[in-house]
Structures are given as structure tokens and as C-alpha cells.
Amino acid sequence: MDEMDTLDDLGAELRPAGGPAGRLRTRIADDLAAGTVRPLAGRRRFRPAVLAVPVAAAAVVAASLAITHGSAPGPAPSAAGGAATTATDATSTGGTVRTAPAAFTVAANADGSVTFTARDFVDTDAATRALRRAGLTGRVVNQQDPRGCPSGDHFTSDDLFPAGTARITHSNSVTMRSTDYPRGGGLFVAVLAQARPGQGSGAKVRVEILAFKRADRIPACVTWLYAG
Amino acid sequence: MGETVAAGVAEARATDAEVIEASWRAPERFGALHDRHLDALYRYAYQRVGPAAADDVVAETFLAAFAQRAGYDVGRADARPWLFGILTNKIARWRRTETAHYRAYARAPGGWTDEGVAERVAEQVSAQAMRRHLAAALGQLGQADRDVLLLIAWGQLSYDEVGQALRIPAGTVASRLNRARRKVRQALAGHDSTDQHDVARRGNQ
Numbered sequence: 001m002d003e004m005d006t007l008d009d010l011g012a013e014l015r016p017a018g019g020p021a022g023r024l025r026t027r028i029a030d031d032l033a034a035g036t037v038r039p040l041a042g043r044r045r046f047r048p049a050v051l052a053v054p055v056a057a058a059a060v061v062a063a064s065l066a067i068t069h070g071s072a073p074g075p076a077p078s079a080a081g082g083a084a085t086t087a088t089d090a091t092s093t094g095g096t097v098r099t100a101p102a103a104f105t106v107a108a109n110a111d112g113s114v115t116f117t118a119r120d121f122v123d124t125d126a127a128t129r130a131l132r133r134a135g136l137t138g139r140v141v142n143q144q145d146p147r148g149c150p151s152g153d154h155f156t157s158d159d160l161f162p163a164g165t166a167r168i169t170h171s172n173s174v175t176m177r178s179t180d181y182p183r184g185g186g187l188f189v190a191v192l193a194q195a196r197p198g199q200g201s202g203a204k205v206r207v208e209i210l211a212f213k214r215a216d217r218i219p220a221c222v223t224w225l226y227a228g
Numbered sequence: 229m230g231e232t233v234a235a236g237v238a239e240a241r242a243t244d245a246e247v248i249e250a251s252w253r254a255p256e257r258f259g260a261l262h263d264r265h266l267d268a269l270y271r272y273a274y275q276r277v278g279p280a281a282a283d284d285v286v287a288e289t290f291l292a293a294f295a296q297r298a299g300y301d302v303g304r305a306d307a308r309p310w311l312f313g314i315l316t317n318k319i320a321r322w323r324r325t326e327t328a329h330y331r332a333y334a335r336a337p338g339g340w341t342d343e344g345v346a347e348r349v350a351e352q353v354s355a356q357a358m359r360r361h362l363a364a365a366l367g368q369l370g371q372a373d374r375d376v377l378l379l380i381a382w383g384q385l386s387y388d389e390v391g392q393a394l395r396i397p398a399g400t401v402a403s404r405l406n407r408a409r410r411k412v413r414q415a416l417a418g419h420d421s422t423d424q425h426d427v428a429r430r431g432n433q
Contacts, residue, residue: 003362003412004381010359010366011275011382014333016282020270024283028262031291032255168255 033170104191106130109175116140117173118191118205131189135178138187139218145193155219161185161211172203186215190222244307248300258297262290265311272383273315277322278329285322289315304392312383313393316375323371330367334360358416365415373408376401 103120104127114134116127127140157163161181172194176187188210194203212218242250244261251258269289274282292314300310319326366374372394379390390401 003409003416006355006358006362006416007377007381007412009355010362013359014275015271016274016279019267020283020286024270024286025262025266027283027287028266028290029259031287032258032262032294162253 033168104130106134108134113175113177115173115175116189116207118207119172119203120205122191124191127189127191131187136176136187137178137181137185137215138189139220140189140191141220143190143192143221155212155217159212159214159217161213168208170206170208172206174207174209176209180209181211182213184215185211185213186218187211188218188222243305245300245302245305248297248307249302251294251297255294258294261293261307261311265308266290268308268383269311269315272312272378273319275382276319276329276378277326278332281322281325285315285318288318292318309385309389309392312379312385312389313395316379316393320371320375327367330363334364334367336360361416362412365412368415369408369411373404373411376404377408377412380405 104116104118104122106127107115107117109115114131114136116131118127121142121144122140124140124142128138131138131140174189176189181187190208190210191205192208194206210222242260244264247257247260251261266286270282270286273285273289277285289311293311296314300307304310366378369377375394376390379385379393380387383390385393387398387401387405390396391398394401396404
């Protein structure tokens with residue numbers, strides 16, 4: 001028996017009885033999800049004109065200001081914005097969720113892009129309509145359980161635009177353009193439960209988007225790998 | 229059921245390099261890599277730094293790998309050497325924990341898993357003593373030599389893979405391995421008589 005055999009024995013004795021705990025898997029998934037906000041090649045963060053809205057404003061007021069009183073330099077925002085809906089129950093892919101009044105804002109920016117911001121689960125019909133008024137085709141959904149889709153439409157990575165590409169922002173505010181999808185296509189806009197409430201923006205939700213080549217292929221639900 | 233974004237059968241067939249390359253544009257694809265290699269990396273880290281630090285070391289490794297994925301050489305289909313290389317760098321930052329881990333093992337009477345060993349046959353007791361001496365010797369090796377020795381013995385990497393992991397030529401791998409083995413051998417040889425005494429003493433208990 002040489003030293004390498006003894007080393008094998010020692011290695012066997014020091015080896016863990018089982019594999020890594022689920023806790024570690026979850027931690028790594030969360031760490032990587034947080035890491036997805038870091039771009040590989042210096043993604044630039046767009047600052048929409050409506051950021052001039054006072055931060056301390058209440059949600060309802062903020063939503064209203066984003067629509068009608070955006071006063072940042074440059075052309076005034078022209079798009080429709082978050083409807084000041086009353087609290088309501090809405091269907092989510094994770095079950096029924098309680099939506100908050102004016103949980104979202106939709107702001108048209110001077111360069112033609114549109115910024116969608118969610119602070120809570122949203123009235124999805126109102127949010128979808130607001131995006132449409134801002135010139136974007138798409139569907140807004142709430143996903144309380146981002147990892148699971150109890151039901152939904154099938155799609156493949158080829159349905160995505162560009163194929164197989166997901167744009168993960170891990171933020172509660174995303175800026176989109178009509179050029180993010182081809183003619184006839186649209187956007188899947190998911191309002192997801194934040195994995196670690198209080199992190200990042202501090203919002204309880206975040207918004208992720210997927211671009212689809214065809215609007216009629218936009219699903220009702222997507223399973224997000226790192227959404228835990 | 230909704231489809232998992234950018235996952236599925238095609239991903240299961242993809243090489244590590246293809247997964248990493250895909251993750252450049254679609255970061256969530258990187259998950260497949262830790263699904264594949266987490267167990268091996270965790271086992272190795274656990275052996276080297278113990279249970280208390282293994283979680284941290286492995287989590288740091290995957291986060292670093294994710295951050296460095298743009299620099300991955302996609303000509304290398306298997307990412308295991310790359311991941312073990314990052315893990316080795318992380319372990320180096322836990323050097324004190326690692327050496328304390330070996331010392332604790334070496335001092336533990338009867339090792340950690342064989343309590344009541346006094347009633348066992350002398351041969352088993354001797355093997356136990358050898359492992360304790362070996363653990364003590366590992367703690368005294370230089371970091372570079374220990375990395376090579378343990379990547380081969382516990383990480384199950386080939387010489388070439390160790391070279392890739394540590395970014396050193398194969399010749400350097402061989403020379404470090406030889407030096408590490410010689411030191412360990414000498415350390416074990418120096419304890420032979422002690423082992424016999426230990427066996428005799430335990431045998432009389």
C-alpha cells in the first residue's frame with residue numbers, strides 16, 4: 001500500500017456522507033440569478049425621462065405623474081401609463097394574487113422606447129392595454145411561482161427572438177422598444193415574485209421579458225430557471 | 229406546461245463549452261453547468277476545507293465562473309478542469325481553514341468515523357494511524373504541491389487536466405506531484421515505528 005492508496009482512503013473518510021444540501025443549490029441559483037444583471041459587455045442602463053418624477057411620491061401619484069406630468073428635459077412622455085386600478089384579485093400562474101393599486105407605470109421615453117415598472121403584482125389586462133397604447137404588442141402576466149407553470153402554452157426556443165435568447169434583467173423596471181421583436185411579434189412581460197424581497201430595487205417583484213417572433217406564440221406562462 | 233427557457237433536450241446533449249457559449253447571450257443557460265458539476269466540486273471542497281467552509285467555497289466558485297464565462301476557451305468541451313481551477317483558487321483563500329481541517333483530523337483519536345476503534349484488529353488501527361499521519365503531512369505541504377496532489381487523488385483529474393486547471397505545463401504538474409508524493413512518503417515512513425507502538429498499545433486496551 002503506497003501513499004496514494006492511503007490518500008485514497010483518507011479522501012474516502014473525509015468525503016461527505018451525502019451530496020450538497022438543497023440549501024446550497026438554492027444559494028448558488030440565487031447568486032447566479034443576481035449575477036445575471038451583470039452584463040458581459042457593458043450593457044448600458046437607459047434612464048427614462050420620467051425619472052424626474054419625485055421618488056417619494058405615493059404609488060398612485062407616481063403612476064399618474066408618469067403619465068401626465070413627466071417634466072424631464074426633452075420631449076414630454078407621450079404614452080399611456082399605469083392605470084390607477086383599485087386593489088383586485090387577479091389570476092397568476094402561481095394562483096390568485098392580490099394586485100396593488102397602480103402597481104405599475106408605463107412611460108414613453110423621448111427616444112421612442114417604453115419603460116415598464118412594477119412595484120407589485122399588476123392588473124395584467126390594464127398593463128397589457130397600457131403597453132399597447134404605448135405602441136408595444138405583448139402580454140403582461142403575473143407569476144407568483146416563477147419556477148412552475150401549472151398550465152400554459154408550449155413554445156420552443158426557436159419561437160424566441162433572436163432564437164434561444166432570453167433577456168434577463170432581474171429588475172422591476174425594464175425598457176423596451178418595438179424593435180425588440182419583428183413585425184408580427186410581441187413581448188412576453190412577466191411580473192415575478194422577487195426571490196429575495198428587499199434586495200436590489202427593494203420592490204417585491206421584478207420584471208422579465210421575452211421577445212417572440214409571432215405574437216400568437218406568446219405563452220401564458222414561462223418557467224424561469226433562476227427565478228427561485 | 230410552459231417550457232423552460234432555453235433548456236430542454238438540446239441542452240442536455242450540449243457540451244459544457246456549448247452551454248457556456250450559449251450563456252454569453254442567455255445567462256440562465258449557465259444553470260446546466262452547476263447541475264452537472266456541483267456534486268463533484270462540493271465533494272472535493274468538503275474533503276479539503278471541511279463541512280463548515282465547503283458551501284461558501286463552492287458558491288464562490290460558481291459565482292466566479294459565471295463572471296468569468298466570457299473568457300472561457302470554447303475549444304475545451306469539458307469545463308471540469310476550468311471549474312476545478314477556480315475552486316482551487318478559492319480554496320487557497322481558505323488555506324488556514326484547510327490546514328486546520330487536516331490538523332483536526334490528525335489529532336482526532338481514532339479518526340472521525342471510527343470511534344471505538346480500539347476493539348478492531350491491529351491492521352485497521354494501523355491504517356487509521358497512517359491516515360492521521362497523512363492528514364498531518366498534507367497540512368505541511370506547500371500549497372502548490374498540495375493542489376496538484378489532491379486534484380489528482382481526490383479531484384480525479386488527469387495530469388493534462390490539472391495543467392489546464394492550474395495553468396501550468398504538464399512537466400510542472402509531474403514535478404510537483406513527485407515532490408508532494410516524496411514528502412508524504414517520508415512523513416509516513418517516519419511514523420512507522422510510532423504506528424506499531426500505537427497498534428500494540430491499542431491492542432492491549
